[in-house]
Amino acid sequence: MVKGVLLDLSGVLYEGDRPVPGAAEAVAKLRAAGLPVRFLTNSTRAPRRKLLEKLRKMGFELEDDELFTPAKAACEKLEENGLTAHLLIHPDLAEDFAGYETAETPGAVVVGDAGTHFTYDALNAAYRTLADGARFYALAANRAFCDADGALSMDVGAFVAALEYASGTKAEVLGKPAKAFFHTALDEMGVAPEDAAMVGDDAESDVAGALRAGLGRAVLVKTGKYRDGDEAGTDPAPSHVAADLSAAVDWLLS
Known part of the structure; x- marks a missing residue:
């Protein structure tokens, strides 16, 4: 059973300056189900302050310390x-x-x-x-x-x-796919790696990286940088491939 979820930003929550349709509602659905959520990004062109502002303007609710950069x-x-x-x-x-x-x-x-x-x-x-x-x-x-x-x-x-x-x-x-980067967020949530899931659009850093770090599940979404066949080129392979974050959340909660 999943007890906590880590989410990538770019390509999962938003694409450029536009939120992925249904993504804010999907995050809210995770929280409503009682699951702690943390946000992990490898984006390094914008400061943490700007990323928080961007997410909130797009309708995502989060505390400052829930974002890991x-x-x-x-x-x-x-x-x-x-x-x-x-x-x-x-x-x-x-x-x-x-x-x-x-x-x-x-x-x-x-x-x-x-x-x-x-x-x-x-x-x-x-x-x-x-x-x-x-x-x-x-x-x-x-x-x-x-x-x-x-x-x-x-x-x-x-x-x-x-x-x-x-x-x-x-x-x-220091960012994904470093094991310590995933584990810092998990430790802050108080969730064991095997009880956690990662959702990302990068088959290498987000998905395979999370599974190598010991997370129980990692879902690859077909938004953002995803290209046809990405799931076939990584080891370990994704636990699941979903159309977008909404579909990924439905799978995790099922």
């Missing part, structure tokens, strides 16, 4: 290890790292989806910091995301791989 996980990691960071991120995300960025001998490099700010000079500056011995933290390592025009665009994963290759330093991924 890779930037928050990174700041906790930096704090835990007493580190400041060289940031290769989108400028809009900078507010989430207030107090952790430094230009003087940073102990870590943090890479997120910088978009058009992934210039050679920016990548080379990160490479040089890694070559000097800094730790390497990737907010995510996704291959692609569903862009505002509905087509797939390159995500941060290719840039993380380039820096790994050049520096010889393996990045520690």
Whole structure:
């Protein structure tokens, strides 16, 4: 029996600036059934504040601490290890790292989806910091995301791989599919992994990642970045494939 649910944001709750039809009602249905819900995203172009605003404007009800982002996980990691960071991120995300960025001998490099700010000079500056011995933290390592025009665009994963290759330093991924990212949300809910379910549109990071992290169920929805056949290319395979979040919630509650 499912006792708690983790939900991806982009592609599951909304696509671009439009909510997925029925998604807000589906979240409310989970809560009405007495299930705790937490929201996990690998989006790293917008600060946490903006994501919360966006969700609420679309009709989703949530508390601030119900949203888990890779930037928050990174700041906790930096704090835990007493580190400041060289940031290769989108400028809009900078507010989430207030107090952790430094230009003087940073102990870590943090890479997120910088978009058009992934210039050679920016990548080379990160490479040089890694070559000097800094730790390497990737907010995510996704291959692609569903862009505002509905087509797939390159995500941060290719840039993380380039820096790994050049520096010889393996990045520690802090967002999905990192086991700790899922478990932090589950611990906060007080739900054991085997009693939890994840719903996402990314067969690799959301679904297979959740199942590898020990979650009992993971549902792939056919919205957002989903493309025909995605469910056949991952191991472990999704527990279920649903048309959208509404259908996923109906399956989970059944």
